[in-house]
Amino acid sequence: QVQLVESGGGLVQAGGSLRLSCAASGRTISTYAMGWFRQAPGKEREFVAAISWSGTGTYYVESVKARFTISRDNAKNTVYLRMNSLKPEDTAVYYCAAVQRFGGPPISAGEYTYWGQGTQVTVSS
Numbered sequence: 001q002v003q004l005v006e007s008g009g010g011l012v013q014a015g016g017s018l019r020l021s022c023a024a025s026g027r028t029i030s031t032y033a034m035g036w037f038r039q040a041p042g043k044e045r046e047f048v049a050a051i052s053w054s055g056t057g058t059y060y061v062e063s064v065k066a067r068f069t070i071s072r073d074n075a076k077n078t079v080y081l082r083m084n085s086l087k088p089e090d091t092a093v094y095y096c097a098a099v100q101r102f103g104g105p106p107i108s109a110g111e112y113t114y115w116g117q118g119t120q121v122t123v124s125s
Helices: none
Strands: 003-007 010-013 018-025 032-039 046-051 058-060 068-073 078-083 092-100 119-124
Touching: 003 092, 018 032, 018 092, 018 119, 032 068, 032 078, 046 068, 046 078, 058 068
Parallel strands: 010 119
Antiparallel strands: 003 018, 018 078, 032 046, 032 092, 046 058, 068 078, 092 119
16 A cells, blocks of 8 residues: 655745655555546646656646656655746646556556645636
8 A cells, every 4th residue: 555645735925936856655656657636626636747666757738747746765755846937727636646666657547556635726817
């Protein structure tokens, strides 16, 4: 079992930045692909970013490219999502997810095995 705990969310003005962290416990995530998803009120959960087990492959939804950066520190068993130039439409609960997989990380929520409980990000205009 892998337990995931997100942190770093909060209230920020448009144009501001936040860094989300996802701390894993229970197992080392060095062989796990990791993803970030978000869910806004009344909307379905959507893919935001993913990173391969090795960290060499990263993927982003078009709306966050050039603004968000996903990274990982396997020594700390932690994954990060750096979010710059935040917009009100980025407001959502952000979730971290993990799946044990080599190769490219999945972008479909259904392919992930473990999920955190989420952290709220609110961007004011």
